[in-house]
Amino acid sequence: MQEFAASLALAAHLVSAGDARLAGIVSLSLGVSLGATLLACALGMPLGAWLAIGRFPGRHTLIVAFNALMGLPSVVAGLFLYLLLSRAGPLGGLGLLFTPTAIVIAQTFLIAPLIVALTRQLIEDAWQEYREQLRSLGARRTRAVATLLWDGRFSLSIVGLAGFGRAIAEVGAVMIVGGNIDGVTRVMTTTIALETSKGDLPLALALSLILIALVMGVNLFAALLRAWAARRWG
Amino acid sequence: MQVLDRLRRAILLAALSLFAVAGAAAGERFITVASTTSTEQSGLFDYLLPKFTQASGIKVRVVALGTGQALDLARRGDADVVFVHDQAAEEKFVAAGDGLRRQPVMYNDFILVGPKDDPAQAAGQDIAEGLRRIAAARAPFVSRGDKSGTHAAELRYWQAAGIDLDAIKGPWYRDTGSGMGAALNTAAALDAYLLADRGTWLNFRNRGKLSILIAGDRRLFNQYGVILVNPARHPEVKAADGQRFIDWLVAAAGQQAIAAYRIGGESVFFPNAAE
């Protein structure tokens, strides 16, 4: 318990001192995770909605595949992407390995299945409620997908948040394709892992507390937004 | 089409933020060095690299792994320079044409670390004798088990002790498959013995009851070498800048900087490029 208090004090000190290195790591963490979340939402939400209301051969196989991908160990994803992005790999020419972009790709890859699956569930429920009404008004499937996504925007923000939470907490894949390079691809989780292996547990714990505070802050903001939206739009 | 517009805008925003993070790091002159966790965790790079960058304008991006992994990474062309400590593996790497020339840079030493009360009575000057006593006592021992330079050294010492590890391995021998720091954390938690490099040990905070039991045996000598990845095999290798880093390391400026790095007043690495 004493260690915990010491770490809390250290966390407070790091934040209040405005440590530039810490600020860099935190903003990189936020930047890549936000980028990955937006990218995964832009790809995953329309796909999830399409899986929810489309009727085509192979749909069930796709749904099962995305559900299974949710459980993909991050290290496996990391290894796969490493082989892809390595200079000796098929996409090596892009020179993306050990860059923040590689981290964004890895996080996108890891959270997109989650976003697809959750979106599909939400939109399937909404489709039950709206299907006849939308068809009666003349909406075709593409239009219905867009309408339902927009109509479910507040619930879907929680889906995005779940994705963001997994992205920013990600360590295995980020370590492999990012390389944990100081000042370039060192994010909060890989810093925590590094400080832990240096045996500097108080610092590792302090950084963890800052990470938790960040994630809680983002969640709080989303909860307030949702409460406001429920009051405003019903 | 308001909704589709919004969707399109979201995609655009995502793409932009992707470029923003990528752009922040772009346009910078840098080389990628595959090195070992022991070098990174000892804090040497934090001290050394800014000096090189100041002298050359070239930034150094370090990916820290076990020696085996670092060499694998370089073999795929994902690094420009390797900076590791397993002479046999390094020579094989060069012989296979993956690297150009191996140059010695510095050394430090391995130490046998264990619980202060030393239940196996391993303390002394002789690593082979120490390991024999640990094995005889079946005292808990933590191994890196990750094909790192330290792991390779540990296996050599067991061999020198005349112990067939595969024959006597038991629950007392923990093959953790982890980096130096993680292995030290495990040993501290288990009050176990382990082989560590002095640099990481000196910078390690969570020591628990562990202390140095064996040091100074000539066989514990730990040589670091540096190799430029073969640009003929991987055309993307930044050969000129990589070579510049190597030249700096083995010349007076680099050697003096290595000698000047201290943790708590203790020297950690000893330059020996000239030898």
Added chain:
Amino acid sequence: MTMSGWLRLEALGLNENGARLLNPVNLTLTAGRTAILGANGAGKSTLLRLLHGLLRPSEGRLIWPTPLSQGMVFQRPAMLRATVLANVEYGLKIRGVESAERRRRAAAALAQVGLGDFAKRPARRLSGGEQQHVALARVWALEPQVLFLDEPTASLDPASSREVERIIGDIAAAGARIVMSSHNLGQARRLAEEVIFIDHGAVLEQTPAAEFFKQPGSEAARRFLRDEMP
């Protein structure tokens, strides 16, 4: 045109998972205002959905001698999480109506249902009765030639029901053909020229409204009238 009717059903029937939801039926719709009557679960909604095209018949076919634009109002309207105005504009937007024109027509439709002041309100925050008014405005803005209504007042209080009835009358007066299911006999009497009576998935009669309420042709309809009379 009147002789052949505006919609013909030829042996139209529906089965689902082996259950018969609608016995094959031949009908010709000629009246401007038709009520579909029958007890709960008789198949009124099923018939309406078949006519509107929301359900695909498992046998027989629908014949539209002249294609007519259609709209439908449901027992419980589904409102989008948007303003009342945006909800009314939605169908127009799908039809590619340009934005100023869209706004004008939506505002006019809202005024006609008496919700002119509600344009900027979030639709889902309205009461059930108000939402049903929005649903009517939404469909009215499309100026359908045929309007199907599925028990539009079933979950409303008497005052709202009266209002909704008035609006349906206005839409009919504007020239739309009305087909409405109901189990409210008073409402059917006030609105319908013709009654289609349905019982256990079978259409038993199609009778002018005045005659139906005086002397229905089927025993089931007589029983239904007796049970439903206040």
